[in-house]
Amino acid sequence: MANFDPYEILSIPPGSSQGEIKKAYRKLSLILHPDKETGNEKAFMKLTKAYQALTDDEARKNWEKYGNPDGPGAMSFGIALPSWIVEKENSVWVLGLYALVFMVALPTVVGMWWYKSIRYTGDQVLLTTTEMYYFFFVKTPSMSLKRVIMILAASFEFFKKRNAEIVERHSDSEEVPSLIKQLPNLGEKNKEVPLCHLYSIKARALLHAHLSRIPLNPETLDKDRQYIVKKCPYLIQEMVACVHQVILLAYARRVPRVPTITTIENCMKLCPMIVQGFWEFKNPLLQLPHITEDNLKYFHAKKRQIKSLQQFAQLKGEERRLILRNLSDNQYEDVMKVLGNMPYIDFKVRSEVIDDENPTVYTAGAIVTVTVSLTRKDMKHLFGNDSVNERTIIDDSKGGEAVEEASEEQNQSTKTAKPAWLKQKKGQKKSHKKGTNKKLAPTKNTQAQSQAVANNTQHSNTPNARKKDDKTEKESSKEKLSDVSDSEAESDRSDDEDSHDKKDASHDDDDTEWEKFQQRISKRERVLEGRSNLSHEVHCPLFPDVKQEYWWVYICDRKSQTLLTTPIHVTSLAQFEEIQLRFTAPRWPGLYTFTVCLRSDSFLGFDQAQDIKLDVKEAPEIPTEHPQWDISDEETAEDVDAADEHSEFTTDEDISDNE
Numbered sequence: 303m304a305n306f307d308p309y310e311i312l313s314i315p316p317g318s319s320q321g322e323i324k325k326a327y328r329k330l331s332l333i334l335h336p337d338k339e340t341g342n343e344k345a346f347m348k349l350t351k352a353y354q355a356l357t358d359d360e361a362r363k364n365w366e367k368y369g370n371p372d373g374p375g376a377m378s379f380g381i382a383l384p385s386w387i388v389e390k391e392n393s394v395w396v397l398g399l400y401a402l403v404f405m406v407a408l409p410t411v412v413g414m415w416w417y418k419s420i421r422y423t424g425d426q427v428l429l430t431t432t433e434m435y436y437f438f439f440v441k442t443p444s445m446s447l448k449r450v451i452m453i454l455a456a457s458f459e460f461f462k463k464r465n466a467e468i469v470e471r472h473s474d475s476e477e478v479p480s481l482i483k484q485l486p487n488l489g490e491k492n493k494e495v496p497l498c499h500l501y502s503i504k505a506r507a508l509l510h511a512h513l514s515r516i517p518l519n520p521e522t523l524d525k526d527r528q529y530i531v532k533k534c535p536y537l538i539q540e541m542v543a544c545v546h547q548v549i550l551l552a553y554a555r556r557v558p559r560v561p562t563i564t565t566i567e568n569c570m571k572l573c574p575m576i577v578q579g580f581w582e583f584k585n586p587l588l589q590l591p592h593i594t595e596d597n598l599k600y601f602h603a604k605k606r607q608i609k610s611l612q613q614f615a616q617l618k619g620e621e622r623r624l625i626l627r628n629l630s631d632n633q634y635e636d637v638m639k640v641l642g643n644m645p646y647i648d649f650k651v652r653s654e655v656i657d658d659e660n661p662t663v664y665t666a667g668a669i670v671t672v673t674v675s676l677t678r679k680d681m682k683h684l685f686g687n688d689s690v691n692e693r694t695i696i697d698d699s700k701g702g703e704a705v706e707e708a709s710e711e712q713n714q715s716t717k718t719a720k721p722a723w724l725k726q727k728k729g730q731k732k733s734h735k736k737g738t739n740k741k742l743a744p745t746k747n748t749q750a751q752s753q754a755v756a757n758n759t760q761h762s763n764t765p766n767a768r769k770k771d772d773k774t775e776k777e778s779s780k781e782k783l784s785d786v787s788d789s790e791a792e793s794d795r796s797d798d799e800d801s802h803d804k805k806d807a808s809h810d811d812d813d814t815e816w817e818k819f820q821q822r823i824s825k826r827e828r829v830l831e832g833r834s835n836l837s838h839e840v841h842c843p844l845f846p847d848v849k850q851e852y853w854w855v856y857i858c859d860r861k862s863q864t865l866l867t868t869p870i871h872v873t874s875l876a877q878f879e880e881i882q883l884r885f886t887a888p889r890w891p892g893l894y895t896f897t898v899c900l901r902s903d904s905f906l907g908f909d910q911a912q913d914i915k916l917d918v919k920e921a922p923e924i925p926t927e928h929p930q931w932d933i934s935d936e937e938t939a940e941d942v943d944a945a946d947e948h949s950e951f952t953t954d955e956d957i958s959d960n961e
Contacts, residue, residue: 306369308352320357427540428464431457437545439552440773443561443585445551446835447568447582450541452489454572455506456496459531459539467529473522478504481523485510514843528846532577535849535903541569549865562863570854570869573903575717579844586611586907591640591843592633600625612909615641628863640841641680645851650675651898664887667919672867672883672898672914673816674855678838678875681871693824696899697911698903813913840904854901855881857914859894891920 309316310327327349332338334346341621351371361371368374423432438453439445445453458464482490482503488510490503508527511518518524543568552560573581578589585598589611601608606621608614614622626634652673656660664670684690693757840849852859866885888894894916902908 304369306355306365308350308365308371311348312356313354320403323353323356328456346633350453354391355796358605359572409522423540425540428458430464431459431537432544434458435541435950436548439545439548439561439565440557443559443565443603445561445565445568446573448487448489450565450572451509452497452502452506453490454534454537454541454846455509455530456499456502457533458496458503459533459537460500460505461501462869464506469526471522474504476508477519477523479509481507483845484516485514509534509576512579513575513843515579531845532847538569538573538576538903539871542566542871545569546865549613560864563860563865564863566865566869567899570901570903574906577840577842577845577846577904578906579848580906581695582905582906585609586905589830589905589907590840591636592629593637597626597628600750600893602918611641611644611681611685613648613688615644615681616686616688616690618686642680642685643838643841644681644905645838645902646676646679646681646684647853647900647908647910648675648679649912650677651902651912653916664916664918665889666889666891666918667883668887669920670887670916672857672885674881674900674906675897676853676855676872676875676878676881678877696911711877719771719912765807801882827931837873837875842904849904851875851905852903854903855899857881857883858896860897861895887916887918891918 309318312323314322314326318326330349331346335341335351336343337344351361353363355371356362358371363821365371375886386590387396404800420427421430423429434456435453438449443447460468462468462470482488483835485507488503488507489497490506492498496502504526506519508523508530511523512527512531518527545561548557549566551557580588585601587593587598587601587608587610601614606617608617608625614625621640623634629637640651652675654673655664655668656671656672657784659667835850840851842849850873853872853875854869855872856865857867858865867883868882870881872881873908874880883898894915896914898912898914900910
């Protein structure tokens with residue numbers, strides 16, 4: 303059908319009229335019809351298709367478009383194989399080749415892939431590294447920052463036998479010892495395994511050199527430093543997960559001691575230190591470009607003490623340029639560009655008990671849901687803006703306590719403001735004077751009313767006054783009846799209004815419940831959709847890879863140094879993110895204070911905390927008795943008598959006949 307030409311089949315010239323087409327079809331059908339002696343079935347079918355292609359509009363369109371009056375046909379594809387594969391002489395060799403590929407090569411490749419994949423966790427961390435983390439976190443529940451660095455450097459990702467990407471050089475035997483001499487408090491004499499291994503000491507020395515910003519050989523040690531630093535954020539995230547799992551095991555009494563909150567916070571604190579490349583006790587202003595230790599003295603003057611990046615951003619442009627007067631214009635523009643792109647997080651917390659009649663009443667053992675709302679803005683919105691509210695930061699030097707940060711102008715305003723109790727006294731004096739004036743006026747009215755009552759009594763003693771009194775009594779009785787009817791009508795109206803108000807209130811309650819239900823469904827859909835790993839790029843010139851801006855959110859108890867919720871790693875905070883944290887309320891009633899913490903894994907000095915206070919009350923007792931369940935003996939006896947009178951097979955007609 304590829305060369306289908308209806309004019310050729312009908313033996314007529316192209317462009318023939320309909321009459322000529324029908325005439326040719328009749329002539330050839332008498333010859334090619336299968337019932338005739340000269341008939342040919344295939345030729346007749348071809349003839350009918352040619353006739354349809356020239357007379358039927360739809361068939362003609364198909365023929366002009368596809369070359370076939372029936373429309374597009376099925377397409378078949380074939381594979382061109384060499385002739386020697388199909389030949390019988392080579393069948394044995396072909397079968398041997400198939401056996402070699404599918405029975406030897408393919409299982410070998412799959413086995414190698416499987417052997418490599420089972421060595422890693424879901425976050426591409428070696429299982430041996432995770433086991434080592436578990437061991438040390440169980441061994442030392444309260445871990446300092448120095449020991450966290452030692453355990454991080456002992457990860458098997460930096461061991462040549464476990465990771466083929468690690469390069470060991472002959473020059474390490476000379477360069478590493480000289481580097482160790484420059485680093486105090488390295489702890490290279492530790493005898494614990496694997497902390498005493500050479501790869502662990504080398505990785506630890508490179509991390510200390512990175513945090514101290516010691517220049518290294520760009521051909522040897524600096525390449526190793528870049529590889530180790532690039533791996534650290536993923537390993538620290540695995541450390542945080544391991545500490546949380548150990549805490550859960552301790553709550554289940556499978557581990558003797560519970561790790562403190564300082565252990566997991568030191569792990570979180572280490573991540574921004576490595577990303578920015580300096581120690582925690584350094585000034586956070588060093589995260590800006592072109593800012594060195596020599597420039598920090600200009601931030602501390604008699605009039606102002608700039609301790610954070612937010613305070614520096616809230617200054618006016620002239621003051622910022624005055625502080626950075628030793629920088630060139632291009633360098634100052636670089637500083638302002640980086641500072642303007644840094645995050646300012648609006649951190650809001652709301653706690654409630656979901657699916658309860660009173661969501662703000664916390665009972666012992668109830669599931670408390672804390673909703674954390676994070677709104678990210680660029681720091682450039684704070685340039686020259688002194689009206690920004692105070693924010694509560696986490697001061698790690700004070701054991702992770704929340705400290706409020708305020709500007710100097712706000713502190714001065716609080717000092718010059720007058721006490722509230724002085725204003726209350728002045729207001730009270732004025733109110734007393736006004737009250738006396740108001741009380742004097744009613745006394746005059748009462749005197750006038752008493753005089754009027756006395757005059758009325760005098761007039762009522764006369765006979766004319768009695769007649770007038772009778773008339774007034776009748777009129778007053780009529781007025782009373784009308785007042786009663788009016789009051790009844792008003793009461794009916796008020797009842798109707800109350801019923802309407804109740805209906806409206808019930809409708810409003812239904813609407814609010816429906817909105818809450820829809821919000822829960824939307825939140826679940828967001829969770830099912832998954833979270834992206836794109837937020838904002840971080841300015842980190844010492845980090846060898848592109849770093850995205852991530853955050854940790856969790857709830858802890860500072861008094862008992864315990865973690866209450868799973869640390870949520872927020873990886874998609876582009877503009878707004880809402881996180882729900884759940885924990886069980888204490889079993890004993892009382893007033894408790896917990897802390898909701900927000901920590902950055904990319905910047906230092908951006909951590910925040912907010913305290914939530916829960917007034918935990920006793921849980922209501924479960925009702926063991928109910929009036930419906932209290933059945934007296936008389937009722938049971940009556941039920942038995944009624945059952946004896948009528949059989950279970952009696953009908954209503956039998957009962958009516960007996961009556």
